[in-house]
Amino acid sequence: MFDKQYDVIVVGAGHAGSEAAAASANMGASTLLVTMNLQNIAQMSCNPAMGGIAKGQIVREIDAMGGYSGIVTDKTAIQFKMLNKSKGPAMWSPRAQSDRMRFAEQWRLMLEQTPNVDFYQEMVSGLIINNGVIKGVRTSLGIEIRSKAVVLTNGTFLNGLIHIGDKQFGGGRAGEKAATGITEDLIKCGFESGRMKTGTPPRVDGRSLDFSKMTVQPGDENPDKFSYSNVTKPLEHQRDCHMTYTSGKVHDLLREGFDRSPMFNGRIKSIGPRYCPSIEDKINRFADKDRHQIFVEPEGWDTVEYYVNGFSTSLPEEVQFKALRSVEGFENVKFFRPGYAIEYDYFPPTQLKHTLETKLIEGLYFAGQINGTTGYEEAASQGLMAGINAALKVQEKSEFILKRNEAYIGVLIDDLITKGTEEPYRMFTSRAEYRTLLRQDNADLRLTPMSHEIGLASLERLKRMEEKQKASDAFVQFFRDTSVKPEVINPILESVDSSTMKQSDKMFKIFARPNITLEYLRKIDSVKKYIEENNLDTEVLEQTEIQVKYSGYIDKEKNNADKLNRLEEIKIPEQFNYDNLKSLSFEAKEKLKKIRPTTLSQASRISGVSPSDISVMLVHMGR
Template identity: 55%
Template sequence: MDFNYDVIVVGAGHAGCEAACASANLGSKTLLITMDMNKIAQMSCNPAVGGIAKGQIVREIDALGGFMGIVTDETAIQFRMLNRSKGPAMWSPRSQSDRTKFIATWRSILENTENLYIWQDSVNQVLVKDRHVTGVVTDMNVTFTAKCVVLTTGTFMNGLMHIGRTRLQGGRISELASHGITEQFVELGFTAGRMKTGTPVRIDGRSIHFEEATEQRGEDDFHKFSFLDFQPRPLKQRSCWTIYTNEQVHDILRAGLPDSPLYNGQIQSIGPRYCPSIETKIVTFPDKTEHQLFLEPEGETTQEYYLNGFSSSLPLDIQIKALQEIPALRDVRIYRPGYAIEYDYFDPTQLNHNLETKQISNLFFAGQINGTTGYEEAGGQGLIAGINAHINCHGGAPFTLGRDEAYIGVLIDDLVTKGVDEPYRMFTSRAEYRILLRQDDADMRLTERAYRLGLAKRERYDLLTAKRDSVDRLIRFAQNYSIKPAYINEGLEALGTAPLKQGVRLIDLILRPQLDMAKLSTLVPVLKQEISVIKNRREEIVEAAEIKMKYQGYIDREKMIADKISRLEHIRIRGKFDYSQIHALSTEARQKLERIDPETIAQASRIPGISPSDINILLLLVGR
């Protein structure tokens, strides 16, 4: 047994798994410490990956050589591409997964990764010497030493669960909380806080009247999460179902509010505003007579269903009485009630962009410890933390992503620049360069960087090169091939679009909203032939080429804006000023600049409360 490592990762949730794999695959001797090896990558809330903006993060994790997309594809029991009615910048993949197979698949990856070892235990102390991390101590009183430590503690630090007036210590139902780390770091000068999240009731599917629900089937086309995955989905595909609350349900919930931990003062911490509990919904929207709920299967064969939209910490009897008023659930039986959970986090403005803490060198935070929520946000942070832990062990420049490069870059910049006042969740609206950050081109944006780093393997790089060549060839063909009216007008009119008055290039037809490559290939045999030359990933390549052609003007405009802003990203100011002495700055600006200590002018400009005039003063002081 070895007790000395390059990198120790504490916690085997979605952040910890990605962090451990990243550092190990880059060559660092890595130890992953988890409280329960049977709960690795547990989907603590709903059994789904992706969704609006979150799906883009998973595609980015995959493009960088992470594993969340691969595991999700392997365990998917339903796949959908959300927001298809909107432009491709908003398309977001989402998948239901088999919860137990998700865990088993992740565990298999971890156990078979070279340089990666697992220890089942709980960490209660991080060893620090001269503001450098040196290792950890566990509940079994085992000391492991390391050059770098990555903390991905999820909801376990001083976790406290609430079901009505009942309180249970734990990080998840039936799982112990972790103690000691918060108290230690507060003594070291870190700022900590409390946050709250919740999860719904789990229902026995045998008690559901599905004839009273509306079926929601998945899709079966070429879209997946991983850019490496071309095989059919291996598991049986299952439907989700929609149902609705009603006024009788709301009356019962209102009667239970005096015993709700959210409203009787029992819970003081901050919960997610965008994902409210059912009791919060009826208080916030008192005139709404119904709320949509989703019955989501937890696995390929299980009878367990997750009731999305009914997160609650109300007493058990209130939850059951309210559910029984929904026609499809009139005979409901449950496996366990919904509950709320409070846990500790650390203010993420105490981090650098590589997710290393400012106070303690070689110590990294990722996931809910930084005030975020969601498997995808955690996985993205874990990947970046694992990469940079390896770099800190072996040398090299920090690996960071810009806001114009990835949603992961937006996520981390928001955290370290703005901090959080509620559990942070990614939305497309948080990204100013949405057209550049589409789910379809995450590999085009990121895989080459990951390959140069050594994380993305040669197979992935070769696939990227082949895809890029095929996309460029299709675009060149469309730009150069001319079509005469006589050959196509009849077909154009049949498709409901205006006939040509003169010859045009094929790309001019592709730019029409009513037309796409698939429709045009039925009218232009030579286009069909050009597409047929593509042997692998044909649908993905055609879609990528079409999006690039249709949205090239918007893409170029966003790139131009991003390039202008990026000039400020290169003006470094950390360590150059004593902000308390720059009296031309506003008081708020001096205080926030001192606390956050931004790396660049661009980061300073994104700090809430920093005005354009403050930025102009800084530019003058650096001679710009």
């Protein structure tokens, strides 16, 4: 294998690396996946769950594109919940608890069954670069492996440093050594690097917990699933999670160790994730709160190991243990291992193109935490896009970029490339200005045709999506065309305190009322008959209801997106001289020269570039 030149080498086999290798290989590129430990492919380093607010939408998008994360999650899930169901569909977010061991096993098996993927276990310690073009990688044994493109997905391993109280030691994850050499090679090439941190809570023995003192957190009564494909099914039975709380006593015990906390005594200087803070950070920042939620999550179907969600910490292990024993239900807790913080190298993502290819080295791609993101889902989506674009590049085909109005993945990558990040970036629905368009229910309608066109999503997936679209459109048209008489609909309207009708009207108009759901309309014979005769499934029914109820909002967002895309079409020449534009503000010039946006739309989203600066550029470009 060492004398073979690969099309794509993927370094690292976490969530980003696994999706990158799968995408690259499925697009026909010969792919080598290099990792320090083949037993830990797609390891869930932190919580045993996929999805959540905005993250669930990303997993659906990955699946719609033909990625593996949704299928693996469905096949290894132990609980499923649709979050934010009480809000509008733009906010609905699927989340699944996974069996940690089976998740990693399923990923490995799927990758092994993917043609064009080779595997190699060793640390990559350097890059082979010739005249600004990537030529391959060098391993710690001095072996050189050649390729036309390289995707770096190093996670927390680049010069990783683990902190537990006043102890610190090198490592990329508990029990695994750090990776060295790559950062140094990149800095020599002119890359700017930085440090970030993240943390994880203790893992405990479920046999030592008293669940009777906690609140049960069951899954949905009728669970859904992530994948749009028919290779997975919803769960038939689920495992419960539980919830308990910290207390004033717990906080006091934790404070006793603050002087030995690497976060407070200056040992950790890098920035951690704001939206997933450690327990000591929560106590410090929210001093007025006398308790915080703790979610107790099983690590799998059969294991007794539990994840203590909400108790992430890098305090000394004896402080962690003493404080956790004061949490209700944890009085006799036994540790599997303590929580810890980890610092690692990242590279500000403004050094990348929208394809995730680096601006400095041709054929070199970054994906995942190396770009300053946090979370499995954010990493996996970047891996997917980097793998796609690496394969397209070696095949000399056009690049593939998702816009902000096309996918959360597009929002994520555009935010990183255009704005950069100085703290671990996490996706939220609020980051997407077109979230009514970017729902979890329609990811296949948005993305499967595009993915099939570039050679990733299968024909079977495309046909399945087209059938769903056709059935949904036809059902919406049924409601537009079909009238209902007052004597049929009024009893239903009265039951929900909605104003009654005096004459017949189209069902679409009735259905559009906020308090009239499809469940009410199914009581009408013509609707019931249509559903039964056309054998409509849950996905089609959900899609139809959303299209009827939110048609006004959807049309408005589409119009706004079309306006934005007009600026997207105005390209900025690669060597554009911003110094020639005397009317540009000094800050705008500095930012534009550093980030080098490719379109006026991207330029307008750079912090420090004002609408007047965009007007100046429009005039200069003859618009």
